[in-house]
Amino acid sequence: MRFRGLTIFVTGGAGFIGSAVVRHLLEDTEAFVVNIDKLTYASNLSSIPQAAGNPRYAFAKVDICDAPALRALFDRYQPHGVMNLAAESHVDRSIDGPGEFIRTNVVGTFTLLQEALRYWRGLEPARRSAFRLLHVSTDEVYGSLGAEGLFTEATAYQPNSPYSASKASSDHLVRAWRETYELPTVVTNCSNNYGPYHFPEKLIPHMIIKGLAHETLPVYGDGMNVRDWLYVEDHANALSLVLERGVVGETYNVGGRNERTNLYVVETICDLLDQLAPRADGSHRRLISFVADRPGHDRRYAIDASKLKDDLGWGPAYTFEQGIAETIDWYLANQEWVAEVTSGAYREYYTQQYGGKQ
Ligand code: NAD
Numbered sequence: 001m002r003f004r005g006l007t008i009f010v011t012g013g014a015g016f017i018g019s020a021v022v023r024h025l026l027e028d029t030e031a032f033v034v035n036i037d038k039l040t041y042a043s044n045l046s047s048i049p050q051a052a053g054n055p056r057y058a059f060a061k062v063d064i065c066d067a068p069a070l071r072a073l074f075d076r077y078q079p080h081g082v083m084n085l086a087a088e089s090h091v092d093r094s095i096d097g098p099g100e101f102i103r104t105n106v107v108g109t110f111t112l113l114q115e116a117l118r119y120w121r122g123l124e125p126a127r128r129s130a131f132r133l134l135h136v137s138t139d140e141v142y143g144s145l146g147a148e149g150l151f152t153e154a155t156a157y158q159p160n161s162p163y164s165a166s167k168a169s170s171d172h173l174v175r176a177w178r179e180t181y182e183l184p185t186v187v188t189n190c191s192n193n194y195g196p197y198h199f200p201e202k203l204i205p206h207m208i209i210k211g212l213a214h215e216t217l218p219v220y221g222d223g224m225n226v227r228d229w230l231y232v233e234d235h236a237n238a239l240s241l242v243l244e245r246g247v248v249g250e251t252y253n254v255g256g257r258n259e260r261t262n263l264y265v266v267e268t269i270c271d272l273l274d275q276l277a278p279r280a281d282g283s284h285r286r287l288i289s290f291v292a293d294r295p296g297h298d299r300r301y302a303i304d305a306s307k308l309k310d311d312l313g314w315g316p317a318y319t320f321e322q323g324i325a326e327t328i329d330w331y332l333a334n335q336e337w338v339a340e341v342t343s344g345a346y347r348e349y350y351t352q353q354y355g356g357k358q
């Protein structure tokens, strides 16, 4: 069985992708998982039902900018690997308030690297050579594509938003800690994820939830921007594979070759909602409204994931059509989760349970 006897830190494990990684590690491997999360607005611990009473799971409410707290966790749990998913992740928020993105994505990654380095240097040789830090990043660091072409691992970095610039900075820090201090790091750059437990500020859950409420569906600009969609469970599988078998110092692009325009995505959601939650007052498509474009809006992303396929044998299990249908089914069946995250009730619970302001 995979990861038997190994302890893995997952930072940002209460977020969208981090919780999918934790669910995957608990369900499909024997790893002991330490979920390290500050519990920002984007987090929800109820996204990990497998955690309840699980002896292979621990949670620490810790900010990755907090060096002493991280140090205490490294000393206590002695991890074999770290998967860094803690981040501020929403482009629109980074445009309105870039400060938190610099703090968590840049300073937080720096702090985590420093504490991982201190811990790694203290390990005995066999543990030291087996240790890995996987930094989870995004295709947005490569900037925007024209009508043709794909991002490869060799594409030059050209970030266009405060979010992608902060992620690019963190990737550079990870590279430097590998080259300078020989910390055994691996980096992944993935395309747009979607699936269950996705916070409803992002395109797909935003449209599903607004569609169900029969509210306006705001499509930025002309709706012809293209994203390359990957089902979140496929990403989680890729990440555990890279942690296990990825080559130190390498970067792996992750993507599903599911390029779709935003308008196509929104219309597909409308058509599925028409079937699954029909309304007497007409098709959900009539709710679509074209609104002002996002400043610096990247036109097209598309990932060449052939290195991950050729070197590690990874491929996505879901087509976009399967994944989007399952996602809508999940949102329809989990209205309670949706109500929790949209009402803010879950944050009140956190405050009572774990203390501090969220
Ligand atoms: P998310 O916003 O859903 O979750 C981020 C998590 O990190 C939250 O649980 C939050 O509480 C936690 N967090 C934030 N700041 C923290 C801090 N200072 N200390 C500790 N925890 C903190 O994000 P996501 O969509 O799950 O993305 C996870 C990672 O994957 C990010 O690094 C993101 O850049 C990357 N990524 C995301 C996508 C995507 O489509 N969502 C695609 C490629 C890469």
Ligand code: DAU
Pocket (backbone or CB within 6 Å): 089, 090, 091, 092, 137, 138, 139, 140, 190, 191, 192, 193, 201, 202, 203, 204, 206, 218, 219, 220, 221, 225, 226, 227, 262, 294, 301
């Ligand atoms: O490519 C990977 C990135 O994908 C990740 O690194 C980011 O963390 C993640 O948020 C995502 O970034 P995007 O900006 O592509 O995702 P978002 O869901 O915000 O928007 C997807 C597209 O839909 C984008 O072109 C903007 C558009 N959009 C978004 C929203 C929320 C709309 O047209 N209307 C909307 O209401």
